[in-house]
Amino acid sequence: MDWQRPELAKGPANYVPLSPIAFLRRAATFFADRTAVIDRDRRFTYAEFYARTRRLAHALSKAGVGRGDTVAILAANVPALLEAHYAVPMLGAVLNPVNIRLDAAAIAFC
Template sequence: MNDYNKNLEKNSANFIPLTPISFLERTSDIYPNYEAVIYKKRIYTWKQVYERCIKFASALEKHGIKLGDTVSIMAPNIPELFEAHYSVPMTGAVLNAINTRLDSKTVTYILKHADSKVLIVDRQFHTIVKKALRDLNKKILIIDIDDKQADLKDSEKIGELEYESFLNEGKSNYVWKRPADEWQAISLNYTSGTTGNPKGVVYHHRGAYLMSTGSATAWNMPNRLNFLYTVPMFHCNGWCYPWTLAMLHA
């Protein structure tokens, strides 16, 4: 046996699975009072974002969400979608961000194919989502995002739960779950379905971590930059920038 194979097994002292969730944990600890998210009149620091994600993850687990479950979200680029990139995988579940431009038939297909246990949805999409849920023929947990600052007069209630109320069901001392294997799935995205039904594409924790660091290096992005989000977060997880920004304390 090669000597390099002796007594050099992985252990907690020399190895830890890569996950981009660690970026948020570190930044909230080192730069707790730096502004993290600015959306209209809402401003959250990195500490507040981390605390909100912890509580939402706790609430998801309280409602039965566990390792390997799929949690879908249909929303524009708002704080709730940013938070879902952390809170959902904190439970071991997989985030599925749905394209907001799809029709109800395609949304139904994705919810079925992904075997979604939860749908977090902005109420502005009530018409499409209500029809999609009628065609789904199974009950899933619906969490409404009531974006009052968007001033959408035609938005309607979809489910019985509302995002902020749901978040406040969670515990602030919840201990999030680091993946046992960095190849564990972190997100499930779908192609646009231009030649048939959309195809599912799985990202793992390692890939998301490396993409986040690679983007920062390739574009020579500095710490504490101001980032105007234009790429939809439902598109390839916004090129993984929701995780990159936490790494850069942006």
């Protein structure tokens, strides 16, 4: 295949990891002042949102969360849930969002 030619080896000019975290980091760099999140009357720019996710990741790390751990979160569709979708993988952990519409027995099973 054409894209596998040796002269097209991965390098900083032509290879960027395409993970959600990489996309957020890039957006925070190049679109820092643009709106990233709107929740009713609250708005966060990409720079603010990225900073919030990093703070959450730091707090989770201090609480002992690390690579391979699973973090469950029971939250409505609010910015904190979106932040967790980025912060938890930043640590190499796995997010398990629990649906708030489940009854107590179903949540206990999670």
